[in-house]
Amino acid sequence: MKDLYLGEFEELVLLVVAALHGEAYGVSILESLEVRTGRRYNISAVHVVLKRLEDKGLVNSHFGGITEKRGGRRKKFYLITAFGRKALDAQYRLRTGLYELILKIPFAR
């Protein structure tokens, strides 16, 4: 687990892929991200991160069927792998662990 590092955007994308549960493909991921964060992202950034996550083995992908929409191009769906889940868990533990330290400290004013 040591050498695995998730950047902030990578982590967000991975979380969205996990949350969308089999409905995750480029546009849906982008839209969820934008709704949740309230920020605008470029789709190319999403594609790059997805490719990177797949190369790291954190997600799997498979093509959907051909539709009339999208210029006849298939959707590429992403699913989080067990390894991806582990990485998210590790990240989560790290953050909550750190977060719990905050409660014991009185707020400085």
Added chain:
Amino acid sequence: MKARTPRYALNFLRWYCHEDYVDEIEGDLVELFEKEYRDSLAKARWLFTWRVVTHFRPQFLKTFSYKSQYHFSFITMLNNYFTFAFRNLTKRVGFSLINISGLALGVSSFLMIWCYLDFETSYDDFLPNNSNVYRVIRTAYQNDEPQQPMVATTYGVAPALESDLPGVALAVRTHNESTVVSYQDGPTNRKTFHENNILITDASFFDMFSFPSQEGRLATALRDPNSIVVTTSVANKYFGSADPIGKSLMLAGGRMDGTYTVTAVIDDVPQNSHFSFNMVLPIHNLLGRGQYKQDDGWGWNNFITYVQLRAGTFAESETNSLADFAKHRLNPKWAESNIHFGLELEPLRDIHLHPGIRHDVVTVSPTTLYFFGAIAGLILIIAWINYVNLATARATERSREVGIKKTIGAVRGQLIYQFLFESALLNVIGIVVAVLLTIILLPKLGDFVGKELSLDLTDNRVWLILAALTIGGSLVSGIYPAFVLSSFKISKTLRPENQRGPSLRKALIVFQVVSSFVLVAGTFTIYRQLRFMQSRDKGLQLDQMLVVAGPGNLSWHEAQRRLSSFKEQVLKISGVDGIATSASIPGREHNWGVNVRRADAAADAARLGSAVWVDTDFISTYQINLLAGRNFDSRISSDMRSVIVNEAAVKVFDLGTNDQAVGQRILLDRDTMAVLGVTSNYNWNSLKSDYTPFLLLPDTIQTIHASIRIRSGSIPDIIERVGKIFKEMMPDEPFEYSFLDETFNVQYKSEQVFGKLFVLFAGLAVAISCLGLLGLASFVTTQRLKEIGIRKVMGASVSNIAVLLCSQFIVIVLFASVISIPLAWIGMNCWLQGFAFRVDLAWDMFAVPILLLSAVTLCAVGPIVVKGALTSPAQVLKSE
């Protein structure tokens, strides 16, 4: 209706994107676009493009390599291209023939002109160390006004240059002489010829010019004053197959009188040399005799001086030391006439390409060569244009092929390669034919222009040119058709609509016609000018004039005595109108270039005039018009010390009116003479130069030329009788004659060559253009067969249709002609400026080419069009 995504952006994405990602990326982009375009189409399109650009990253790029794109191996594709090219070639044999012959003619013309240009620029290249050898050119400045530069110098110049200028390694002088040469072969057999190309020179001549020697040592060949070096052909002429070394040749008459022993034989001087001698003699005897005996070496300008510089010494300083040299050595003698001289060194290899020097050998102007270079380029372009036109004309036919290929999966690049390959194949065939044509035709062209031309296939430059023509021709002629043909859309090609001919094709035809027009109009002008120069009244009689060379073997007085009775005898022949002897004849050099002024004028008023010695019958025989005064009378002794001048001389020497001029005394150098008569102007030399001041000096008999004016009638008979009298009077002399108009017109040789080449290549250009028109006409007609059929059904007559089809070609020709008239006018006006007497550019010089080109176009196009118009509507309308 659905909004379209930006096409170029999408194509770009598809072009760069790896196929593993293209579905995802393009799909997502399109999906986003579909969501966004309802708000603002422009913004959505812009966003789409922006996203495509931001996806252009290494991760998503496909691998660009030939192999992954095309699955066929290169060789297989080549095979396929070849098969298709060949099938297309044989499918339309006529078309291919037109194409190939056009290309072959064009390339062949180009090659022939190149060979000609190469020959003209190769003069004196064969001489080793030619880069260090220079000819001395002398320019006289009269009252600081430069006169025409001259090659002639005095014989003192060469030795003085050698001793005064440290940069000069060697200096030699040459002098041309013509005389009668004979060889006594046994007691009875004597061979005698007039020789006009005798070179008299220093013993070191062969050190400077290493002509290849056949026999004998050239280094020492001219040491002995009575030695002679001959060329192989002269050796054969006099000695046959016998060994020439040690044989004796007799030179008779003139300053070289004596017996000379052959010491060496050299190869004939090649044609591409400015030298044209066939005998070389040492200068020693010449300088000891005649006018040169009294000369100190700075008087008579009858020698050409060549210098060889020490390697790398030609510099600014050399020019200065030459100026110094002229100042100290040449100027003092002429100071009182207010004349000074400038000297220049002319590189040996430039001599042939540097016209405008007085008394020079035949030269060719570089402008003429550029002219031909331009013509070569034009013809080549015309030929390539033919290919482009014919190939694109077949577009509709080929479009089906393109459509099917594209449907099966051909990429555009492959189609482009295929069409380029086709043009390469045609070009290669054309070039092979062109080389064969050139090999066959070039010697004939050489005869035509009087040069020994041949295509030297061992010359690397020839192969380079051929390679360049093949590659350049394939690309230039192939690229446009390849792109046009391969660009057809599948949907369009399989259901052909009536395609408009691209306007580029018309523009190209216009270019062809313009080029042809300029060449044809040029030909007309050149020929008109030549005819004008030959037919114009020159102020003296040149036609029906038989010129007999005077005796060379006899002493001066003996020659005069015998010629005098020869004259009497010849006059008795019926049909002979007059006979005169003179020291020069029209078309040849004058005898004496002399400074002339009025006896009472200041020394610096002297102007150059040309003097010729003639006998008292000269003016009547040549029918020169006497305007004032009278002709020489041999019985009045004062007449024999006077001079008859022409109008130009009266004007230049400031003698007043013609009547005032008569009786005035003028100074010829230092001799005072009275003007006896004034004649109208005449063209002693070519009409390229204006009238010059001319002086006729009297003599009882001159022994160099006898001119006989013949009334038309049986000329061969008269020649025979003249010859008989000549042989009776002077049995040991060769009887050699010529016709004055022929020898005079030799002066227009370079113009004639120019005209001949021009007419040839103009013809070729027209022929190639016609081939193009022919092909195009046949194509257009085939295309419009249905239209013709329908028109006929509706009641059009054959002639209606023929006129309709022809008119479009005629319109193109007329339009092109209108464009080219100013071009031709400028070009021809420029050429004509080189002539003092020239024709005016008349309207018919342009009208005739227009008519000619229209007629030729109709001839090329007409039969095809008529054939098309005659086709029965039933044949063309039955299908579909």
